[in-house]
Amino acid sequence: MTRAPADLRWLGALCLAELGTMLVWSNFAAVLPLLQTEWHLSNTEAGLIFAAYQVGYILAVAILSTLTDWVEPRRIYLAGALWAGLSGLAFPLWAQGGASALLLRTLAGIGLAGTYMPGMRLVAERFDAARRGFAMGCYIATFTLGTSVSLLLTSWATARWGWRAAFALTALGPFLATAVASVTLKPGGVSRGPRPERGVGLAPVLRNGSALRLIVAYGAHTWELMGMRGWIVPFFAASLTAGGTSLALATQKAGLAAAAVLAIGAVSHPIAGLFSDRWGRARLISVIMLVSGACSLTLGWALQWPFGALVTLALFYGIMVTADSAILSTSIAESAEPAYLGRTMALQSTVGFSSGALAPAVFGAVLDLAAKLGRPAPETWGWAFTLLAAGVLVGPLVVGFKEPARPRL
Template sequence: MCVGQVGNLLPHVVVQAIMAKHLIPLWGLSASEAGMMAGAYAFGYMLAVPVLATLSDRIDARKILGAGTLVSMAAVLAFPFVAHDLLTASLMWGLAGLGFAGAYMPGLKALTDRLDPGDASRSVTLYTSSFSLGVALSFLIAQVAADRFGWQSAFLVTGLGPAAMLVAVALMAPVPPPPAQGSVLSSLGAVFRNRPALGYILGYGAHCFELYGMRTWIVAFWTFVAATRGGDVPVSPVTISVLFALLSMPSSVLGNELALRTGRHRAISAVQVASAVVGLSLGFASDASPWLTLGLILIYAVTIPADSGALTAGMAQSAAPGAKGATMALHSTIGFGLSALGGWGFGLALDAAGGPAHNRAWLAGFTLLSFGIVLGPVALWWSRRRSAAPSAPLSGRRAV
């Protein structure tokens, strides 16, 4: 499943990886338009995941996983033949995200349905952290392919990656879900009444806003840093984007281990506040020494994803019996909806502060991300209000 997950993610940030050098000048896009185009993937995901993930409570999630993978793969491979401006590119990229909605959370459901309960926390964290490896390869392969063979090749090469998940699906044994309890609306109602799970879901939304804001603009930001210094920077945009994504994988795993030992809410809140401080510092350092800027980016690469595994594992463990798919659906809807807003909002902040050629514009963008992530601890605090310990699926130290 983790190998298949990496394959499914090879196309994941192709648009973000190549837009600064290829797509923005090709189609004459502003920063806000580029952010909207990049965010179309998350928007398409957000529209489809409530239905697809909730449906996984009623049919074997393996079937949804296979269908979603096929749709996403087809949209990515068709992108260079169909996309020729902002509208067509956004529509095709949104269709790819819609397909991925049938792959990510239904994939997690397919995985947890085949695990013993004692294996869930670390296995979920490994699955979610493999996301980062896939994104790192996506950044690397997309930029190298586009620079050497043209921007169209980035989609054609990475679009073959989801075939790995199709192999994984074919190898899975069927696991019929238990008989559904009530309607889809009643399942969603159970999620909205589950305050502990909602805390993790809203915290995940804050995490995604920050993460995708940075993923969307990291290549453009480092391109700006290099341009203002005449190209005299320690690493290339390709290298910085890959390093940023690779550091996310161990960070997510270690963040979950920290949460298991010190309390999930406490660990997540500490990480998110630290990330806000680093992000704000990075905005102020956009015109500082490139070595200082690089150091802050690498620290940011650790703080941003360190809460991811703990948030998703906490959500899965807090889900009400019979409503796990619906809980995952809301988790992804909120997360990817705010992901779309993160990339687009960063672009709007850039344009509002004078455009990507100005230091103050990057400070505005990073300030927006920092404001977004500090809402995560607020959501976790809210989830503890009037939430009595006996009603929560977890108990004791690990439920903190």
């Protein structure tokens, strides 16, 4: 008797839990234009606060993902979801300016480290290679969908009750995720691979050339993705205010438009994953990254386009910028030695989210530098997005178009 229906129900429940944990992801980006005014933040400071969430993730993920080689991922996932809820509530209670926001967003990133990669490992180990790309695509699509729902919910609640109430509302998501995951993830529910040798550290991962090339490509992917996600709301708001819209209304409209851009990206994950299960992964990764880079380059110089045309281009960009994510993560899992899957994923996350944390900060710094040099707004945004496009092109250079050896997992 096939396990497919039970597996899909399990995957659906895990995705629902992951959606809950992601509700705190984009709440800061959704109100960034308002907080820049309220707290007198420069673009560089705003970018650093957005990046702080990834920094917290990076500080924790190497430990927590490596622990999944020894400890059931279920236990780490539940603890991470609970931490995400508590830290999510702390921000509206105690954030009073740039310094406190930086600290609290850093602490919040630890919750993501405890849920995202441990959950991904659970999916990779439950599904075989013939179904893994699609399953990973569904799981990672939830990440993308969650960032969009977070933007939408925060924008909607901020317009009605203010940003502190909106942040408190989004913090309820991880608590609901804890409840769902505690029922779905049964002890011993996923078969475990062989135990790693003690004391070898990252050496087996660093000797794995196939995995390392894919991890570098993952870093290029997250550079572009996180840079865009961190600044798409201010970019849309800048377009609207240049046309005479008030800052408050522009922020609300920009948040809704950005939520659509992020949400549509969720569609490409399972579709691209399904195609990669049938057609191969490397070629698809490289083609998607080339198209995504072209979109990034075009969008950055389109600030003065009619807003409808700008959002239309951004929607296509939203599809392409996420389409390679599930294929990259699946390929990394398949290229890893099974005994060292946890620490391979730890290195993947450390490289990827370090790049993703750096991108919004560098993006903001480019905006500030261009403004100091007296460049007009369309040009400042153009150069910032050009930097994202340049970074993502590293991916096709290291992955190429040749398919790797047979999966190990």
